[in-house]
Structure formats: C-alpha cells, structure tokens
Amino acid sequence: MNTSNRVILILFFYTSLFSQIPSGYYNDAENTSEQELKAALHNIIDNHQTYNYSSTTDILRESDVDPNDQRNVILIYSGESVDAEDDYPGVWNKEHVWPRSRGDFGSSPPEGSDVHNLRACNGSINSSRSNHNFDYCTTGCDNLNGGSSYNNASKIFEPRDEDKGDVARIIFYMDVRYDGSSGELDLEMTEGLLSQSSKAPRHAVRSTLLAWHDLDPVDDFERYRNDVIHDYQGNRNPFIDYPELAHHLWGDKQNQNWSSSLSVSLVREDEIFIPNPIKTEYLNLESDINFSKIELFNMQGKVIRQLSGYVNRIQMPTSSGIYFLNLKYDNKVILKKLIVSSI
The missing domain is CATH 2.60.40.10 (Immunoglobulins)
Incomplete structure (x- = not known):
C-alpha cells in the first residue's frame, strides 16, 4: 500500500468511533449462550488467511501505526512511538501476547503467526515479559519504562493501565479461536499460575483478565487494528466488536443468550x-x-x-x-x- 493511501485509511478509521463490522458477520452467534456461543464464535473466526511469520512485520507496521505519526508504530506495554522501520534487531520486535511457549507452537501458522496475537513491542520489555502470567504485581516488582511491571520470581507480568484491556481481549480471542479442532491446539485460560517451564496450552489469570477487560475499555486504536487485521486475515476479534461477549462466556452472563441488538x-x-x-x-x-x-x-x-x-x-x-x-x-x-x- 502506498503512503498516501495508507494515511487516508488511518485518518478514516481513527475518526470513526465504531469498527467496520461486516453486515451479518456475527449472525450465527445470535441468541446463543455458553458453549454454543463459544462454538459459534469459533466457527466465525476460524479458517482465516494465514501468513508466514516474517511477513507479519509489514502487517504490524500498518495495524499498530501511531495515528499522530504514520512513520511510527505504538509499542505495547510501554506506549512508545518508534520508527516503524526500526524493527528487529532494532528497537522493536514482535510480542506474542499469548506466549508461543504456552502450547509450544513456535512461529508457524496458524497459532504462531496470527496477527491478532502479535503486537509491536520494545525488545527489552518483550524479554522481561517472557511467558509470565498476566496478573497484578503487588510485591517484589521491577518497574519497566512506560508503566508495566513484573516479578520474575512469581512469574507475573502486569501491563500498564492503558494496555490491560487490550491484552485481555487478545487472550480471549486466542482462547476462542484455537479450540483443538482441525489439528490445532486447544488454548484455554486458567486461574492457577503456570510455571515458566510449563508448555501446557494454558494462560492465566482468567479472573484478572476479565477485570482488566472492564477497567480498560476498547479504544479507537484497537478498533482500527481489528479492521486492518480483518482486511488481511479475513477474521475479527469478537471481543473488540462486542466487549460484553466476554461476560457471556466467562462472567456473570453465562446463562443469558447473547444478541448484538442488546449490546451496550x-x-x-x-x-x-x-x-x-x-x-x-x-x-x-x-x-x-x-x-x-x-x-x-x-x-x-x-x-x-x-x-x-x-x-x-x-x-x-x-x-x-x-x-x-x-x-x-x-x-x-x-x-x-x-x-x-x-x-
């Protein structure tokens, strides 16, 4: 995409409050609940276009663009705006928000190169994040540039406030997208903290992620990013389009049918x-x-x-x-x- 067209698209999406959800995209999930709802969402976002890991860098340059400077990308966990061309081995690299060691899926498609799960990230902060559990860091914390913190002994990483909801919705997406069918991994959230050496396809802490989802609501950066990735992969993150879906699957609305017409x-x-x-x-x-x-x-x-x-x-x-x-x-x-x- 040439630079002028890219700038026009960025300005268009960032001046729109809501994502460009295709008409009828979520029809099969309407008026369902619990496991039926989860299965319907999986089927909607499954079988998307995949890319090799190296080619996802160019997609991130577009999806994670700084709306105030189209030459830059915004880095997760720190909020830094850096030159989009200064990727690995430069300032930024690609963070698997659901760590690839949690399931041991490496960088191969579909799990390892799913752009919904990738974010531009400061290389040093990415190393500190490691594959730690997402939870509140209350004691023995090392503070990182930008406001995130971690405890290497307890294997806990707490993103800065502005990224808490973003992280939660990415983890929710991965839980639903990868359910063990078609020879793919069955990724699931869990409450219990996982050891660093565990390769189980699990990620913690589910209740904390639900809280972060509410405390840091969807913003225009996420909506734009969702639209860009949809243009490439052909699938969307449902929890950005309809945040209340998280509570229908794991929260206080599990026994209630979901309908887009009742969305807040x-x-x-x-x-x-x-x-x-x-x-x-x-x-x-x-x-x-x-x-x-x-x-x-x-x-x-x-x-x-x-x-x-x-x-x-x-x-x-x-x-x-x-x-x-x-x-x-x-x-x-x-x-x-x-x-x-x-x-």
Whole structure:
C-alpha cells in the first residue's frame, strides 16, 4: 500500500468511533449462550488467511501505526512511538501476547503467526515479559519504562493501565479461536499460575483478565487494528466488536443468550470531564447526563461505591490511588480513570 493511501485509511478509521463490522458477520452467534456461543464464535473466526511469520512485520507496521505519526508504530506495554522501520534487531520486535511457549507452537501458522496475537513491542520489555502470567504485581516488582511491571520470581507480568484491556481481549480471542479442532491446539485460560517451564496450552489469570477487560475499555486504536487485521486475515476479534461477549462466556452472563441488538455502546471518554487528580470528598460530574447507575472500582476490579437512581455525585474513597468510574445511562456506558489524592 502506498503512503498516501495508507494515511487516508488511518485518518478514516481513527475518526470513526465504531469498527467496520461486516453486515451479518456475527449472525450465527445470535441468541446463543455458553458453549454454543463459544462454538459459534469459533466457527466465525476460524479458517482465516494465514501468513508466514516474517511477513507479519509489514502487517504490524500498518495495524499498530501511531495515528499522530504514520512513520511510527505504538509499542505495547510501554506506549512508545518508534520508527516503524526500526524493527528487529532494532528497537522493536514482535510480542506474542499469548506466549508461543504456552502450547509450544513456535512461529508457524496458524497459532504462531496470527496477527491478532502479535503486537509491536520494545525488545527489552518483550524479554522481561517472557511467558509470565498476566496478573497484578503487588510485591517484589521491577518497574519497566512506560508503566508495566513484573516479578520474575512469581512469574507475573502486569501491563500498564492503558494496555490491560487490550491484552485481555487478545487472550480471549486466542482462547476462542484455537479450540483443538482441525489439528490445532486447544488454548484455554486458567486461574492457577503456570510455571515458566510449563508448555501446557494454558494462560492465566482468567479472573484478572476479565477485570482488566472492564477497567480498560476498547479504544479507537484497537478498533482500527481489528479492521486492518480483518482486511488481511479475513477474521475479527469478537471481543473488540462486542466487549460484553466476554461476560457471556466467562462472567456473570453465562446463562443469558447473547444478541448484538442488546449490546451496550461505549461513549467517548472526553464527553465527561473528570478533574484529575481529585482532592475533594465528593465528585460532582460536570455533565448534562443523568446517570442511572454509577459504580466505582479499585485497581483489583472490586466495586467500592455503587449508586443508582439518576445521580451525578459520588463520594470519593479516603485512600489515595487509581480508581475507575463506570457511568451508565440509557443503553450506554462511560468508563473513566480517576486519580484520588489524600483528602
């Protein structure tokens, strides 16, 4: 693709709030639940176009492009914007978000070269990530450039806040896409931490990934990336198109049929002003919207405040730190990050 056409596409997709989901793409998953839903989603995204591992570099230059500088790519775990041409052995290389050692699938297609599972990444940070379990790093953590951290002894890696949801949705995709059929691996999430030497096709920690999925909602970068990969591979990440699918498969909606017509719309975060950092006892939401429900989460995904009945004011926690606000009205949700200082 020539540079001028590439820039036009980038501008087009980044000014669109929602992904370009083909009409009828998810029809076979409509009004299904649990294992029937998972099987339907698998069949929808299965049998995609595959590429050899070396050719995926060019796809990543397009899918992970910096919308503010088309010469650069954005690196996962650090958020750095670097020259797209400075790939291995330069600044960035390719990160398998579901590590290839978790199933021992190497770089061969389809598992090893599935671009939905690949992200441009700082080479040094990629090495530190290794094949560690995704979970909160609370003690003995080494901090990395950009905000991610890890504990090599406990084999835990915590991405920076801006990448937590991205990582979760990639892992969800891999769990559904690779189910053991057609001679492929059966990849599954698990709760228990895995040793570094384990080659089992498993990845932890499922409950943490579900929490991260909610705390870091889908953004335009992911939507654009999903569209680009769909153009190449012919399949999509369902959890970017319809985030609530994760809760229908592994969360609190497992016994409910899924329908795209009931999907919750995510509103742009800049529609609500949050005066970070917050140093007052109460937060008054500066908006004309009357919210039907307000939930305040801590970093572990625990609800610590919950209000309903069309309110625009919520009491802040006494402990300083990072929190997430979930604002609901009509059939929409707004998610905001809060920084609370000592009151």
